[in-house]
Amino acid sequence: MRTKTICLLNQRYLPRWAVFMIDILICVVSFGMAYFILDGTPLKFQKVWPTPVRAAFIIGANVYFFYMLRTYAGIVRHSTFTDVFRVAAASFLTALSVVIFNMAYFAVSGEKIFLTTGILLYMFFSFTLMLFFRIVVKESYQYLRRMNNSSLKKRVAIVGMDNQTISLGRALTTESDLSFHLIGFLTENSSNKSLSIMGKPVFSLPINKDSLQFAELIKKHQLDGVLMVRDSLSVSETNEIVEACLANSIEVFNVPLVENWNKKEDIQTQIKHIEIEDLLDRRPIEIDTEIIKDDLEHKTILVTGGAGSIGSEIVKQLAVFNPSEIVVLDNAETALYEMELYLNSAFPDLKFSTVLADVRNVERLEMIFSTYKFDMVYHAAAYKHVPMIEKNPHEAVGVNICGTVNLANLSVQHGIDKFVMISTDKAVNPTNVMGASKRAAEMYVQSLQEKIGTHPRFITTRFGNVLGSNGSVIPYFRKQIAAGGPVTVTHKEIIRYFMTIPEACQLVLQAGTMGKGGEIFIFDMGKPVKILDMAERMILLSGLKPYKDIDIQIIGLRPGEKLYEELLSDTSQTLPTYHSKIMVSKVHSENFSSVSEKIQAIVNATSKNKKMDVVIRLKELVPEYVSQNSEFQILDVHHQN
Numbered sequence: 001m002r003t004k005t006i007c008l009l010n011q012r013y014l015p016r017w018a019v020f021m022i023d024i025l026i027c028v029v030s031f032g033m034a035y036f037i038l039d040g041t042p043l044k045f046q047k048v049w050p051t052p053v054r055a056a057f058i059i060g061a062n063v064y065f066f067y068m069l070r071t072y073a074g075i076v077r078h079s080t081f082t083d084v085f086r087v088a089a090a091s092f093l094t095a096l097s098v099v100i101f102n103m104a105y106f107a108v109s110g111e112k113i114f115l116t117t118g119i120l121l122y123m124f125f126s127f128t129l130m131l132f133f134r135i136v137v138k139e140s141y142q143y144l145r146r147m148n149n150s151s152l153k154k155r156v157a158i159v160g161m162d163n164q165t166i167s168l169g170r171a172l173t174t175e176s177d178l179s180f181h182l183i184g185f186l187t188e189n190s191s192n193k194s195l196s197i198m199g200k201p202v203f204s205l206p207i208n209k210d211s212l213q214f215a216e217l218i219k220k221h222q223l224d225g226v227l228m229v230r231d232s233l234s235v236s237e238t239n240e241i242v243e244a245c246l247a248n249s250i251e252v253f254n255v256p257l258v259e260n261w262n263k264k265e266d267i268q269t270q271i272k273h274i275e276i277e278d279l280l281d282r283r284p285i286e287i288d289t290e291i292i293k294d295d296l297e298h299k300t301i302l303v304t305g306g307a308g309s310i311g312s313e314i315v316k317q318l319a320v321f322n323p324s325e326i327v328v329l330d331n332a333e334t335a336l337y338e339m340e341l342y343l344n345s346a347f348p349d350l351k352f353s354t355v356l357a358d359v360r361n362v363e364r365l366e367m368i369f370s371t372y373k374f375d376m377v378y379h380a381a382a383y384k385h386v387p388m389i390e391k392n393p394h395e396a397v398g399v400n401i402c403g404t405v406n407l408a409n410l411s412v413q414h415g416i417d418k419f420v421m422i423s424t425d426k427a428v429n430p431t432n433v434m435g436a437s438k439r440a441a442e443m444y445v446q447s448l449q450e451k452i453g454t455h456p457r458f459i460t461t462r463f464g465n466v467l468g469s470n471g472s473v474i475p476y477f478r479k480q481i482a483a484g485g486p487v488t489v490t491h492k493e494i495i496r497y498f499m500t501i502p503e504a505c506q507l508v509l510q511a512g513t514m515g516k517g518g519e520i521f522i523f524d525m526g527k528p529v530k531i532l533d534m535a536e537r538m539i540l541l542s543g544l545k546p547y548k549d550i551d552i553q554i555i556g557l558r559p560g561e562k563l564y565e566e567l568l569s570d571t572s573q574t575l576p577t578y579h580s581k582i583m584v585s586k587v588h589s590e591n592f593s594s595v596s597e598k599i600q601a602i603v604n605a606t607s608k609n610k611k612m613d614v615v616i617r618l619k620e621l622v623p624e625y626v627s628q629n630s631e632f633q634i635l636d637v638h639h640q641n
Contacts, residue, residue, distance in 0.1 A: 019072040023130055027059045030125035034118050048105075048113050058098050058114070058122060065090040065097075071130075084131060091127035095119050153181040154224040156253070157203065157217075159241055161187045164229045166197060168255055173198055180271070183221050208240050209247035218248050225251035225543075230274065232257065239279050242541070251543045276474060276538050277467050277500065287510045287579075289321075295513045296321040299417075302374045303328055304359055304407065305381030307335035310422055310466065313505040314378050315339070319347045326352040327372055329359075330381070359403030362410075369414045378508070379407055380422045382438065389434040390559040390630055393614045394606045400437035401444070401599060408445050411456050418457045420512045421445055423520070425464040425497065431628040432560025433615065439622045442520060444599060447592040449518035459515030461508050462585070463523040464497035473531060477538050485550035487535045490557050494532070495564060497525035511582050518589060522574065524581040528564075557629045595621065 035051065049057070066072060069086045102114045158165045158172075165185065172182040184201040195202040205213040217223070226245055230238060245252045254274040301318055305311035306328030312335075315328055328343075330336045333356055340354045353372075357364045359381045382400050383389050389396045404421065411419045423442055426435030445458040467474055473496070480487045504523070511521040536546045544550050557563075574583040598621040605613040615632045619625050627633045 016072045020066065022133060023066060023072065024059065024063060026129045026133065027062050027126050028055070030122055030129060031055045031059060033125050034121035037121060038115065038118055048109075048111050054114060058094065058119070061097055062090065062094040062126065065093045069093075083134065087130050087134070088127055091123045091130075094126075095123035153179050154251070155183050155222055156180050156225045156227050157183050157186050157221075157223055159186045159207065159226050159228040160232065161185050161189070161195075161197065161202060162232070164232055164257060168227065168229065169198055169200065173200075180227070183223060186226065207244050209244045211244060214244055215248050218250055223250055225253055227253045227255055227271065228274070229257060230254045235279070238274075242274060242279060246537075246540045249545075252541065273541055273543065276534060276541060279537070287506050288513075291513045292509050293321050296323055296376070296509070298322065298324045299375040300325045300372055301327070302368075302372070302377045304330070304377070304379050304403075305422075306330050306354075307332055307339045308380060309501060310505065311378070311380035312339055312342075313501045314380060314508060315343070315352075316346075317502070317505050317509060318378075319343070319350050319352075324351065324375075325372070326350065327355055327368070327374070328352060329355045329357050329368070331356065331358045359406060360398045362406045365406055365410055369410045374411075374414065374416050376418045376420070376512075377407060377411055377416055378420050378422070378512075379404060382422070384424065384434060386426070386432050386434050386560050387558040389437070390432055390632075393433040393437075393611050393618070396433050396437040397602055397606050397614060397618075400434070401440050402603060404441035405444055405599065408448055408458065411458075412448070412452055416456045418459065418512060418515070419445065420459045420461065420508065420515075422508065423460050423462040425462060425525075427462065430622060430625045431562045432630065433618065433632075434560065436618050436622045436625040439625070440599065440602070440618065442587075443590055443595050443621065446518050446520070446587070446589040447595040450589050451592040454517050457515050457517035459512055459517070460520040461511050461523070462520055463499055463504050463507070464525045465499070466501045466504050467498050473534070474538070477535055481539055481542050481544070481550055486553045487539065487550060488553050488555045489532050489535050490555055490561060491563060492532050492554055493530070493563055494557075494561075495528040495530050497528050499523065499525050507579075507582055510579055514577055514579075514582070514584075520585040520587050521577075522583050522585050524583070559630045560628065562628050 035055075069090050071083070071086045071090050098114060098119050099116065102112055102116070102119070106112045156172075158169055169182055169185065172180050182200055184203055185197055186203050186205070186207060188206055189204060203217055205211065205217060207214055226241070228238070228241060233241070242252050252274045253271050255271050296318060301323050303311050303315050303318070303326060306315050306326075307330035311328075311330070315326055318326055328336065328339055330339075336354050336356055343350060343352050355368060357368060359365065381403055383396055408419060421441065423438050424435065426432065427439035427442055428435075430436040430439055442460050442462075445460060449458045465472055477487055507521075507523045511523075514521065532552070535552055539546045539550045539552075542550075546552055573586045575586060576583055598617065602614060602617040602621065605617045612632070612635065615627075616635055619635060626636050
């Protein structure tokens with residue numbers, strides 16, 4: 001029965017010619033019904049035209065109005081009031097035109113061709129039958145669709161029993177089009193054992209991967225998955241539930257808090273598979289908003305790379321602290337335009353400017369600094385994709401080093417108060433060009449701080465990978481899973497630190513309030529995550545099985561990539577701050593003249609099409625830079641010899 005239902009639902013829509021012919025057939029039947037009803041009454045038909053001619057005339061008029069009003073054009077199974085109105089209009093206009101013709105003929109010849117009663121009966125029957133035809137088709141389709149949806153719905157239970165979950169349960173039971181069928185509620189509170197909510201049972205049992213009761217419940221009720229309101233649970237509770245579900249091969253879905261539901265979207269789109277980001281053990285970050293507000297309020301602020309993943313989030317967080325103006329600078333015109341649209345919509349009262357420019361163009365930057373008179377600069381513009389930069393070291397020098405030099409020098413010339421640079425954990429004992437170029441940028445602003453004293457204040461913030469940023473591993477894995485695999489991991493043992501973009505930017509703003517000048521602030525990134533484990537979990541969370549539904553392939557380390565990222569070259573050289581997640585690194589500052597001279601040598605090397613010369617000069621500036629899995633390893637061998 002289910003197969004037949006699916007086949008019926010998959011049929012093409014009735015073609016227009018078929019609807020047109022069925023409507024004509026209905027008109028013929030309607031004329032016949034009117035004729036036979038009147039034939040048994042004292043009313044006598046006019047004899048001017050024979051009955052077949054009268055039938056052809058009135059049906060022909062109806063067909064003409066079908067064509068004029070396109071009553072056949074709509075999809076019958078999706079008929080609306082507009083479609084019904086067209087059919088009614090066609091029937092009414094047919095009757096009206098025939099009545100007018102009948103009266104005109106009578107005025108000329110003194111005889112009538114049609115009985116007025118017959119015309120009205122014909123109009124009634126034809127409209128009623130055509131309407132009935134459309135209702136039958138539409139309701140039959142809806143009935144079959146409901147039957148089919150019911151058999152295809154996922155059988156789910158909701159975790160928890162509070163106002164949030166009860167509201168979710170109510171939505172599932174009242175919205176018939178949802179692809180979920182609610183079985184009941186899950187709770188670990190044994191006192192709720194005999195309760196039911198909205199006619200659905202409450203199951204009181206432990207929810208963990210070793211719970212036999214949970215496994216038996218899944219088998220007994222044929223559960224396909226569970227729904228949880230993630231924001232009402234702790235990370236540890238969420239992980240325990242997810243582990244239990246994955247151990248029993250059922251899906252886990254996440255639903256936002258009721259007050260966060262997007263009222264413009266239906267509930268279906270808001271119920272999603274739980275994401276790997278929800279399972280990382282990250283405690284909420286608390287920041288001192290008052291100190292940050294005092295630091296940012298009524299300031300004119302430049303954000304470079306302001307349309308990128310980090311820069312755009314910095315802009316969004318700056319916007320709530322009432323700055324005088326934010327200037328969003330980026331060289332990606334599409335992303336910059338999208339950022340402009342977002343700010344206009346989300347912050348209508350914010351004064352901001354979007355500036356299309358390249359940090360390598362010092363003349364352009366000079367014009368921008370002269371125009372806006374900045375108080376602060378947040379420098380997030382950078383090339384960061386390790387394998388791509390390994391192939392193109394000239395570009396890393398241009399953007400990551402020269403771009404920083406240009407901005408830092410202009411900040412000194414224009415007397416800005418504070419310059420906050422976004423760096424990376426890859427700058428610590430770098431093994432690739434990208435990390436070395438960021439370390440070079442750090443060295444320049446540190447040495448410049450030593451040269452000029454305390455004004456402007458140059459502050460560097462250093463952190464690891466951010467979840468969901470452009471080019472990061474999680475969106476990459478997500479695309480591979482959606483495409484059916486394989487998921488590619490560079491090494492079985494590779495690990496990385498992760499932090500969400502909002503978390504990282506919160507700490508950037510907080511660290512910006514602490515700096516006296518020349519410091520490198522590092523962030524507590526939590527526990528490192530094994531990338532292979534992450535890939536396996538992401539596949540499981542998608543309702544699939546690793547190595548069976550989606551294969552995982554180990555493809556080898558990419559050029560310049562290392563197994564373990566570090567936030568510090570020596571962890572003993574850190575000092576705590578008043579914020580538990582922010583530490584300050586005591587990194588030795590080089591002499592400004594020496595750093596400037598070596599950077600100039602690197603820049604000079606980029607004028608030639610020789611990658612090795614560029615990297616040789618970079619290694620002279622950053623002696624701890626030792627290439628790994630790269631064509632530049634040969635330079636380290638020669639240096640050792």
